[in-house]
Amino acid sequence: MEQTHELSERKLTILKAIIQNYLETGEPVGSRTLSKYTDLNLSSATIRNEMSDLEDLGYIIQPHTSAGRIPSDQGYRLYVDLLMEEKEQELGEMRDVMLEKADKLDKMLKQAAKTLAVNTNYATMISAPMNNRNTLKFIQLSQVDESQMVAVIVMGGNVIKNKMIDVEEELGNETLLKLNLLLNNTLNGMSIEAINLGLIARLKEQAGIHSKVVGDVLDAVAEAIHIEDDMEIYTSGATNIFKYPELRDNQSAEEIINAFEEKQQLAELVTEALASEEHNGIQVYIGEETPVKTMKDCSVVTATYELGEGMKGTIGIIGPKRMDYEHVMKSLKTLQSELDAIFYKDNNRKRE
């Protein structure tokens, strides 16, 4: 009798064949089909026996008596971890398209999501880089009119945030200058985490009579960097989900589409993906493994990209469990490195 973990060569071959066939057709695959498909010439009967074993071991499932077998989550997992050979696949034009739009971060990410969706036929999402442990680069406080000021906060990676601040009375020009100087001297180059209560108290003290304004500015900073609720997420191809009957018929398709519209659940996915540092940042969630229950009938593949300066974003692909893992992972890797390249260039700001 075999170890749970030690499958015979032949069982592996058969399992792989089952999964690959199922990936293509989406239909349960039976013994007869396989008896031709595999290289080792075996009769359907023998294969039936092996399949029976594989089912006992939990790698495949019979949706109902006398149907073929389909891979279980466990089966997919084995496939992704061991059996898959990565496909060489071109995603060439992506870089060109993206470069055209590279001046506007959001445009570019939208475009990237779209390209990826078109290329894979799955639903895709990209989160804008998050200013996690990011640094402040520049703060500017300006008087707009007698009762309003605007705070401009530039962070590493040139992410700009604004905040309108209401004030009781107009601050004089020199006061403003002094405040700006104070803020910049104290805060510039600081990482977000480094701004603690002690520092804030000290700053307010130094601001003297204008401590309220300083407080407001710091609130603005805090708000600007607050992650979860204004995490920008761009999606594309949500309706691709409909292409896969096993999802469409389930009602789960609707829920997924909804998740794509509401984006809240996608944000959780991003958080999860960023948290779990996998090798080269690619993570595969199969079925129940996914952090978002809505997608328990799907597979989710995520990758993270980085802008240096600790800013990270996430790319995600959501599709049926029988998604083409090889293609997807290849595409993700390509996109990942494209983004890295573009941002690297951008950070070194050698435009034209």
Add this chain to the structure above:
Amino acid sequence: MEQTHELSERKLTILKAIIQNYLETGEPVGSRTLSKYTDLNLSSATIRNEMSDLEDLGYIIQPHTSAGRIPSDQGYRLYVDLLMEEKEQELGEMRDVMLEKADKLDKMLKQAAKTLAVNTNYATMISAPMNNRNTLKFIQLSQVDESQMVAVIVMGGNVIKNKMIDVEEELGNETLLKLNLLLNNTLNGMSIEAINLGLIARLKEQAGIHSKVVGDVLDAVAEAIHIEDDMEIYTSGATNIFKYPELRDNQSAEEIINAFEEKQQLAELVTEALASEEHNGIQVYIGEETPVKTMKDCSVVTATYELGEGMKGTIGIIGPKRMDYEHVMKSLKTLQSELDAIFYKDNNRKRE
């Protein structure tokens, strides 16, 4: 024989009854059902005769022999224009929810779209106000580091735009001050259209050696106000579409969802809605009437809201043709005035 346009009182009553019943049930309605429903006590036979006439006149349709009748586009149109009595309906809590978020325009609009979607059970969209013939309120140019500057542009309605500008060499402090003064003095309070080539040339001339930076800033202004391609549109409840079988079964549901994701088509809708100035800004498109072919099986109701200062946005509700027009129009009006009120308050900036 009757005029095409002059329907007898009784025919009108019957038509109205048919439509109202169909709005509720979504099923074709037959003569027998009506013979009880209407106040004028008529036998099903009589009603059958009248219905036959109404069908000849094009107001109702028989989906197939021996089914009941459903309203035609023409029938709906008559209903919306003449027959409908507006329902009194509460949308009370909307204001409160929105006020909480009023500090962030995008958050608020998102919230408004969501509330509307939940309230109506249709798909909704809101376009952020467009700075059509809007005015500049404040411009600030700041040096971020040796090779970069940031331009902050505040427009009427407190819409803030940013643009990073690369420069060859650092500008001195006084130079910056002078430039800012120049820009603000010249441009503040100006409407976008008023900034023409002559003005730009004059400005550049006055900037002397720094004309390039001024040019960049003006480009930034132009870009900031460029409409179409960064029209922000917030949507909610797209999946509500699935609640209506006549849309779900059609495949049109998928297309609509897609339109909601891509947003391009929604932008067209917004443009159209803004262009056609209807009385009090509410516009109803039934079936083929809609400017977006994707939605030819739906009805679309749009309203525009205004921030004073010529900034306008559009609210849209997309649902099945048998949508509850009264409720929808009432909700739209409420939201419209809420938005107007909030923005009015905001413009007069009397916070707390």
Add this chain to the structure above:
DNA sequence: GTTAGCACTCAAAACTTTCGAGTGCTAATA
């Protein structure tokens, strides 16, 4: 002009049949 009555239509729902891919088991074979 209105209504009752009736024969007729037809989509949808329920039920039945057929089909075929798939299984498990057993006995024969290498």
Add this chain to the structure above:
DNA sequence: TATTAGCACTCGAAAGTTTTGAGTGCTAAC
């Protein structure tokens, strides 16, 4: 002992059939 051929059996899906009932149009009576 491992493999295979053969066969009876299962069961979902597809195709076909029947039933049901809401609806119609027409005609004749009120």
